[in-house]
Amino acid sequence: MPSMLRRLLIGEPLPTQQQAQERLSNFAALAVFASDGVSSVAYATEEILLMLALAGSAGMLFSMPVAIAIATLIAIVATSYRQVVYAYPSGGGSYAVARENLGIIPGQITGAALFVDYVLTVSVSTASGIAAVTSAVPALFEHRVVLCVIAIAFVTVANLRGVRESARVFMFPTYGFMFFLYAMVVAGLYRHFTGAGPAETLPAQSDVTQVYQNASLFLVLRAFSSGCAALTGIECVSNGVQAFREPVSKNASQVLSRLALILGSLFLGITFLSRTFHVMPIHEETVVSQIARASFGHGFFYYGVQMFTAVILILGANTSFNGFPRLARVQALDGFLPRQFANLGDRLVYSNGIIALGVLSSALIVVFRGETHRLIPLYAVGVFLSFTLSQAGLVRHWFKARDEEPRWKSRAFINGLGALVTGVVVVVIAVTKFVHGAWIVVILIPMFVGVFLSIRRHYDAVAQKLSLQGIEPPTDGNNLVLVLVGSVHRGVLGAIRYARSIAKTPESVRAIHIETEANRPRAEFVTRWERYGLGLPLVVLKSPYRNLVEPLMSYIDEALEKEGFDSVTLVLPEFVVGKWYENLLHNQTALWLQVALRNRPNVVIANYRYYL
């Protein structure tokens, strides 16, 4: 990226010492982390209803029981994760816990599950955010893929600017969203208890797809699986403990509890209202949009709900932009991801992780044409798999820490329960949604684990090859300097002088002239060389096939093998023209030689540039 554009988009670089100050207050942290966790209420109810609708209006009777089950799950998972935050205040969340307590493979499975899920969170949140927009403004429906990609690009740039500034971006929308959604729930409940009925007529049931089947247990479990999307985002807090102010654990766990409370209450409220107003899921309008119309009518508050839902969902992607780069950094430091993910960017964020997430999630949106319902089946497997493994890890952790932690038994019990419940959910989700897309994730996760392990193997092999174990410091080297001279002009004088200045002895520097045409006039060359050659011996190599590389290679080989030099420095004079296209007018000899010799051990190429 050209420097100007980069500064404009991302801002001036920050010094490393400012890093510690880039922490969030709890109020700001709730905004950042809740944008994912809470925003899922915008689609979780709809996903449940979509499944239950397959059994017609009879199926709808199951919506509240399913929602209550999911709310209970939220409580269990949040309680479990409060313990993660205390046990691992350094952050790293599920991955760190699983890796430390369960070993490499479960750790990497957790890493892979989280990897998949972060990418999906961005795609799903953005796609539903855009769905909220297109519910309110139907004309935009056909442009949804482009809108999604633009939204992701916006969030990516906000994050490349750094954590403090992004919190500022997200505070107003998150709290605005909470305000409008609670307002909607309260207004709706008021209508319910006063028996006032919906403020507007909703689409009739006849508009709904009529593929009725029995409300079987399997269908209810599928509805439950779909609704589990509501839980995504909860673990992000434990992953990002580093972003909190001191005392980090206390602050993080407080935010986690609030988040769970808001999430659970809004989710139950919305599901309850969907029953009250007999909302059915349809293709063109979201369930929340229908409830908002029923509660408020088509006025200011309706548009407030839609607008803030859209914004919060798009920004919901932001949680992943906080979590993913940090996870990638930890995995990179462990050697399971490319080292570049641990590089701190200009603005003290892990830029490569942010960019990778933006690119991958945009690609997913394009492949799935920006349709939330097609992405949801891929979604929750990874989340719950990482829940299960980290809770299991924590159980082990408490057993190991039983001497320091007096309440280890009750703690182990809580996490054990969490692991058990989420483990059952993983199986339920994988089975009920396997054919609808979960199979992709079931294949992807082991593939990722394989890649992670082979990256680690590569790093281990390199480290071993670079090890100094048993290696003696080297003795002095004996280098031969060769300077390539095509013709004698001002552009090569500097190179000749330079070649002399890096030669230890007068015997270890020579000029090479490659003669490509038998009848080239040489008298002038020799005269000039005598005057300007600074006394360097001139070696003329014949090239019957007009090729520069081969005679030079043979000469170098001989110097290394027979003359006892252990390295050769080839000084290539180059002149640099003013405009790039002027290069088209000159033979790029230096470039070709460089390419040809790039895999030659003990040959060092030194380009000496002369600026015209």
Place this chain on the structure above:
Amino acid sequence: MPSMLRRLLIGEPLPTQQQAQERLSNFAALAVFASDGVSSVAYATEEILLMLALAGSAGMLFSMPVAIAIATLIAIVATSYRQVVYAYPSGGGSYAVARENLGIIPGQITGAALFVDYVLTVSVSTASGIAAVTSAVPALFEHRVVLCVIAIAFVTVANLRGVRESARVFMFPTYGFMFFLYAMVVAGLYRHFTGAGPAETLPAQSDVTQVYQNASLFLVLRAFSSGCAALTGIECVSNGVQAFREPVSKNASQVLSRLALILGSLFLGITFLSRTFHVMPIHEETVVSQIARASFGHGFFYYGVQMFTAVILILGANTSFNGFPRLARVQALDGFLPRQFANLGDRLVYSNGIIALGVLSSALIVVFRGETHRLIPLYAVGVFLSFTLSQAGLVRHWFKARDEEPRWKSRAFINGLGALVTGVVVVVIAVTKFVHGAWIVVILIPMFVGVFLSIRRHYDAVAQKLSLQGIEPPTDGNNLVLVLVGSVHRGVLGAIRYARSIAKTPESVRAIHIETEANRPRAEFVTRWERYGLGLPLVVLKSPYRNLVEPLMSYIDEALEKEGFDSVTLVLPEFVVGKWYENLLHNQTALWLQVALRNRPNVVIANYRYYL
């Protein structure tokens, strides 16, 4: 191009000393040069008839007078060019003559005219060759553009293999074409004189476009202009005198005369038969195809004519592949084209010119959808412009040579007549075809001249800047060697040793360590450095913004400005991994530094590679 593929397509490289032997016998040379000159009879008559047909069958009465005028022109031009071959046995043809006798601008106008024309020759010949194929096999009509591009690719590769082998490729088709066309003319004349009538019924006149207008003088002149396409290719012999055996001038002029004779007789014969059989030009079938059917019927000889016409026309492009690279070389040696055009390729041909011609003519075919009739109006302006300028140059030449050449007056008269006649033709063509496409060439030629002149200006400026005029040999340089050390491992030991071996004194070599994170553990680094650092002073640069380039740049600047070094060699240790994709797993520090420092005067980067 990967080496294997290159060898397969082009063959083994040839040594430079074989160059003199790569000459053609007259028999072979006629085949090569005639493929363009003679092949134009396949479309020249048709282009005349296409114009005359605008005046209906009355217009056809003018076809023989126009053809006779063109045949006379052929005789005049060929006679003129025989003198070029003697006056300039070194080749270069029209361009060399104009440049030497008329000065830079006329010389470059000739060069530009020839440039445009060589490209057009390839496009037109190929397009009409494919038209002969699609006349015989109508199903291929819609694929003509692809077929043209494939044909050009074939000819390009044949030429990259070298002149001797290409002559072999062209001999059989050229002589085969002559045989079948003479057979057709003889058979047709037999039918004419015996009054036998056509062997097959030809398309009725009602099939022809009915946009009659009067057979005005302008229309006849347009027909003449179109027919002048027959003359293209004549000058190629004078351009390629180098390809003949000794005595080159005598051989070349002999071949030129034969070529003119064959061209003129076939052209007159075909035009005469078109009158005899009342042939009208139609879109789907060529005129020659119709005459062949009328002369032979739809049998073996008909297919012989079509097949050889197709092949000869496609190979007719070959003349340009002989002429253009040689012209480009001469212009490149004069400094008006990029120097690369003067490079002799693996097979002793000027490969860059060959490739450029193949690419440009393919592009033209694609732009004009492979339709001969749309390319023809662009065609002859350039040819005749170069005729005129070279003949005018030759007049001047004879005046200058009047002391050595006793017959200078008659020679000057012949060339003067040639210049006058072809000059008139240029004006006629430019005027009558201006709106139909000649305007493109009228714009292109001055543009090309402008480009040629600015290329020359660039080379002149470079040469002046590189001149040694008044420059003293430099005194000794004082170089500082810096070796960048990130961490101490086996991969950097070689680089440290190398850095020492290119330093003149112990004071002029240092190791640089850039500290990007304030709290990086340093104890291990120092211990290792003490053991493996070979006594090099270690300079630690702090980088608060985690940027490697800026601290390094400042340090280098200071060394150059304050410490009195006049160059800095930066040794960058790099380790080379086994597979290219493994590079993705390592920070490409060396690469980034190289990019950042590439425009830094007096800094030489030496990559020291360690192979894992």
